[in-house]
Amino acid sequence: MHGLRSILTTLGIVFGVCSVIAMLAIGEGASREAQAQIAQLGSQNIIIKTVKPPEGQEASGQGNTSLVYGLTYEDAERFRNTIPDVEVIVPIRRLNQTAWYRNRKAAVEVIGTVPWHPEIAPIRLVSGRFLSSVDLNHQQSVCVIDELLMQSLFVLDDPLGQDLKIAGQYYRVIGIVSSPGPVEVNPGFGSNGSSANSNGGGVVGNVYIPLTSVKGRFGETVVQFNGSNQQIEKVELQEITIKVKSTDRVMATRDILEGLLDRSHKKKDYQVILPLELLRQAARTKRIFSIVLGSIAAISLLVGGIGIMNIMLATVSERTREIGIRRALGAKRRDIIVQFLSETVMLALTGGILGMILGSLIPFLVTYFSKMPTVVTANSLVLSFGISGAIGIVFGLYPAYRAAHMDPIESLRHE
């Protein structure tokens, strides 16, 4: 067969296969990343965050305004007493502070929490120990730092036993934990890529301090000055995370929680986040994405197949004489069909393989240049190869049939 013509014929298949594999890879990469990030939040967890309520409840204008909102210790108690199926409840207080070690400083997020915090967060103990109930009960001035902070603040020194100074108070470092991945789900948006920090500022790492100590040292009131006005906000807890005993109880528990919160809070100053639900949504999104992709790919492969059929019909026509000769020499119709069908399948498979190579290269380039993760799955490769072969057979059948059923006598007279 003519070389250039063969290449042009298979272009449709090449592009079709290439785009399927590349797009699926990009989609798979994005989906896996999203799911991994969400999974880090814990599919058994229910995360309740304090949210500043919408305006309208305060007196505006001059003078001082004071606002109390958000989750409270009472809420946490109520949950503990009322809700079944709960494994742990972790109340959390977050603040942004500056931490000093000797003469070095770093912006940190102080996380006031309880000893069983690691059960709801993807952190693990690297050395030392985590906060204990004793620390909690006695409001000890101790802290646990994460690896990122250790690297930037302590560098080569061993942090254990050293003191961190935060807001004029010293906290002895008693443990080091791993840093959670770049996760924090922003309400209503999805994950952002910054390091673990709900406020999104340029925080270097986390410092875990007993909740009681945070309450004692930092209080719960934040004062802001706007010109001559004072704005006072009081928030007890930024977050309560509840780990449910099993994932099938998550939805039901969420409903109970929302009922409780609704009754006890006058305003909507909280938000309930269900990682499980987010995961399911992500899976649903991926399914839709795959269906859309699949349809586009199907159309392009269809076009490619029609192109092949077109060319093969022309080829059969050009080789009418040859077909007549072969028939005269003893070829049965079946032999002619096999001859032309295998040519078509070879063309289609070659296009498929070329498409597979290109389709694997493109995600690689995408990841290299844009840092977006991509995953070329074995499934997509096998599927594409199989479909190319199928296209070759389906669209090669008619031309081969035409070739086989030409009248030998007519064919011999041709041209």
Next chain:
Amino acid sequence: MSIVSLEQLCKTYEVGAFSVPALQGMDLTIQGGQYIAIMGPSGSGKSTLLNLLGCLDRPTQGRYWLGDQDVSTLDDNALSMIRGARIGFIFQSYNLIAQLNVIENIEVPMFYQGMSESKSEKRARELAEMVGLADRVRHKPSELSGGQQQRVAIARALANDPLIILADEPTGNLDTRSGSEILSLLDRLNRQGKTLIVVTHDEHVAARAERVIHLLDGRIDREERNGRRPQQNEGQG
């Protein structure tokens, strides 16, 4: 036993609303090893007879016995097998396959009979040598002269050791000298016992045959017998 036996063979073509009787009740017997020439003006039914003898077409009526088999009513698959196994074709315009070289061209009929690659290649080489083309086995048809191409066609026709060789104007596209070489080659084949049936309008070609059958309007008009060199199986004056 005769190699070819035609009994009241008829072929009628339907053209639109008309029926065109191309062959009308032909009777013919050919013995093994005979050299037959078929002549006649256009429209006499030469091509139709050739197509029927070559099992490229089926008769409308009558019987065609090829060897010990009645091939008059076989289906397409069976006819294809017969063509491949029992008939060797030689065409006026050689009809070699351009993309294949000499050896591969000769192998084609053997391939369709399911012969193994090694066996068919060996036999193809022997045949190429027999027709004098041993030194050109890798050439493509475009690299051969007309006479050489026709010799490849002859070798190909012999590939499956057929019962009959059917030639349609074998020297029609050749100059006198090449044509003469081809006719000598055909003579040689006949001396070795091959049954030859040649359709021609060239009297010099027909002169080589021992029986010349003249067709007219779809029937046998007359038959001439040539004096020929005495042969092994059929010596006749």
